[in-house]
Amino acid sequence: MKGTGAQRSQGQLGKIKQYRALLLMLVPAIVYYLVFHYAPMYGVLLAFKDFKITQGIFGSPWAGLEHFQAIFSDSYFYTILKNTLVISLYKLVFGFPIPILFALMLSEIASMKFKRAVQTVSYLPHFISWVVLGGIFFTLFSLEGPVNAIVKLFGGDPVLFLADDRYFRSILVATSIFQGFGWGSIIYFAAISNIDPQLHEAAIMDGAGRFQRMFKISIPMLAPVIAIMLILSMSGILDAGFDQIFNMYSSQVYSVSDIIDTYVYRKGLIEMDYSYAIAVGLFKSAVALVLIVTVNTAVKRFGGRDHALW
Template identity: 65%
Template sequence: MKSFKKYKVLYVMMMPAIAYYILFHYVPMYGAVLAFKDFQLMKGIWNSPWIGMHHFMYAFSDPVFLQVLKNTIIISFYKLIFGFPVPVVFALLLNEVASAKFKKLAQTISYLPHFISWVVMAGIFMSILSIDGLVNSVIKLLGMDPVLFMGNEQYFRLILVLTEIYKSFGWGAIVYFAAISGINGELYEAAIIDGAGRFKRVIYITIPMLAPVMAILLILSMAGILDAGFDQIFNMYSVNVYRVSDIIDTYVYRKGMVEMKYSYATAVGLFKSVVALIMIVTVNQVIKTMGGKEHALW
């Protein structure tokens, strides 16, 4: 009570956020029991018969689900491997720019795509990469045949990764800009006196100081390893590229919202959540084992 009285204003400010998480994150967990039931609309969730692990066993015997799981893992790892370093590199490069005006302009431009929805972004990219789009116009000028990029399995995953990086790298760099600004300037001054150039200052001061932030963001990223980007893929894919682009989220959408197999869709979604929990705990433990206890979340 003493703590509440002392910080009552802060507690009051926290209440809307707490209410949001309770209503939209914890209360809906009741619906997870659908994964173990044969849901019948007229009987409701609780009165529908229990069928145990049937939906999970069916999912892992379904070749379509196994292909969807494979696509999700591949696309997520591509985005993580190629997308994770980009905000770091961008922040490091922009930090070395002397002009404050250019820094602000570059940051503003890089942030903008984050605020544009995937509905709009998908339309822009599909227009640019269409048969009559900008990219194919250049290809035609070079004397080559146009390519159906959005309907070609060979290019589609690459397009997903590049467009995701373009949309998110500026926003993702904000954390690194904040971390860099918090580095003690005396470290750089001492390094300059010792004769260290820009490159060595980045290697021996900036990057090591960013390591804790990078470790935490990597751990949090692993929690979404099966979240390959529903909004992006749903707005960009087509039947022609289902084989390489259909992911767990789009699969759950079709099973639940289109085919109305609510119990099965819930089971697949629950499996995804369990894997996310396992991944975040595993990566956190690996970082602690590698000697980075201070970098781990717990």
């Protein structure tokens, strides 16, 4: 047994020496996460303290669960929680399938030049900041913008869409899909390119058409990737897109657009109620953790261990 343990440790040391160059490449990433993600976690203590700037984090008195009690007794918190869930679910339901369908349809195009051109154009919005995109959409949906010009053309009255709570969520979802569907399709393109061409060749010989091959070969082969992406999407279901909403919303549409992140921003950075803001953020992180574990367990049970993250 001792000899076996020694041999095992020597084997592990040998692997470390063999891959030392690759391991060294990991060091900057590990340092980054330690410094910017794990080290600041001590700030979570503020959620349980009555923070005073002059006394610092450790010197401020303990408040226990006082801030969490204030959160759940605040009726407005349930409004922002509802808005966050509704917007996130809309984006998930309508936005999640689009990159998959886009990748499947584009993979059927024979012309490589046309395919690459479409891919390049679809990726571009991902690299444009929401500050810029927000300005573009404000112009498009303004009273004198092209959208209202079309409304007037058909005899309608102009509408300030981004200040109308009847349209704001729909615009959020549509613009979010526009910005991200091309970039989100990359992983599906990669998965489709790894499908064995002999499967399609055999299906063609059996008389299968494009749609039959798509539903019988491509989609089943994409199932593990789709399951993993769904799990990762569920982990961020309480995010709802701070950058997008912050650059597009206004006080007129708070009732349908104010989410947890924008609420935390106002409470923490504008009202300087740091402890309350961190308590809200901690609640959001706890819910996200529960959701990702639940979805991963469900995928593992119904789809098999190969479709789950762990």
